[in-house]
Amino acid sequence: MGESKPPAQQLSLGIEIIGQTVSIDNKEVPRILWTKPFNVFYTLTEKGNEMKYFSVFDASAQEGSVADWDAVLGLPCNVVIKHTKGKGENSNRVYDNISNLTPIPAKYQEGVGAALTTDMAVGDADDENNAATKALFGLAKFVFDKRINENKPKLSVVKESVSDEDDDFEDDIPF
Numbered sequence: 096m097g098e099s100k101p102p103a104q105q106l107s108l109g110i111e112i113i114g115q116t117v118s119i120d121n122k123e124v125p126r127i128l129w130t131k132p133f134n135v136f137y138t139l140t141e142k143g144n145e146m147k148y149f150s151v152f153d154a155s156a157q158e159g160s161v162a163d164w165d166a167v168l169g170l171p172c173n174v175v176i177k178h179t180k181g182k183g184e185n186s187n188r189v190y191d192n193i194s195n196l197t198p199i200p201a202k203y204q205e206g207v208g209a210a211l212t213t214d215m216a217v218g219d220a221d222d223e224n225n226a227a228t229k230a231l232f233g234l235a236k237f238v239f240d241k242r243i244n245e246n247k248p249k250l251s252v253v254k255e256s257v258s259d260e261d262d263d264f265e266d267d268i269p270f
Contacts, residue, residue: 096144101146102134103134103135104134105132105133105134105135106132106133106135106145106164107129107130107132107133107235108129108130108148108196109127109128109129109227109230109235109265110127110128110129110130110172110174110193110196111125111126111127111210111211111212112125112126112127112128112174113171113207113209113210114208116211125211125212127194127211127212127230128174128176128191128192128194129235130148130193131193132238133145134161135267137161138159138160138161139157139158139159139160139161140158140159141158145162146158147189148196149162149164149167150198151172151197151198152164152167152170152172152198153167153198154198155242158245164217165217168215168216168217169210169215171199171200171204171205171207172194172196172197173196173197173198173199173235174193174196175193175194175195175196175197176191176192176193176194177189177191177192177193178190178191178192179193180222181190212230214226214230216230216235220242222237
């Protein structure tokens with residue numbers, strides 16, 4: 096409590112589910128699920144979700160080291176999926192969400208089937224031609240398109256003040 100966090104980039108992992116495809120625009124494509132976005136700082140910290148995710152692919156990851164996401168592209172992992180029932184008009188649908196990723200021991204990784212995705216990449220949100228950005232679809236693309244960036248106008252918030260006394264916060268401080 097009370098710790099301020101430095102500004103951070105966010106990362107979301109696209110995980111191909113081996114052996115499963117989905118039909119998009121009458122074309123069979125690999126089934127890809129996305130993790131929830133997590134903050135990425137310069138170095139790994141025990142408190143951060145980046146350490147949790149990166150250590151799935153690199154068991155030697157330690158606090159204070161820099162995560163090399165390019166080096167772990169294409170490495171397999173176990174995916175735990177949580178089925179969530181839709182709400183409202185989507186109550187007849189069931190959505191698959193990644194609830195956890197766990198490592199596969201190195202000696203068993205060869206037995207994992209080949210991925211269908213050939214253009215593996217670390218995406219850059221500012222590069223529209225990046226392979227990872229081009230591969231986005233569905234909810235991940237919707238969230239990506241709604242992000243706040245320098246090229247989009249920011250929403251402004253208008254604060255209405257009832258009186259000048261409302262702006263004096265010194266009375267609210269408990270010490």
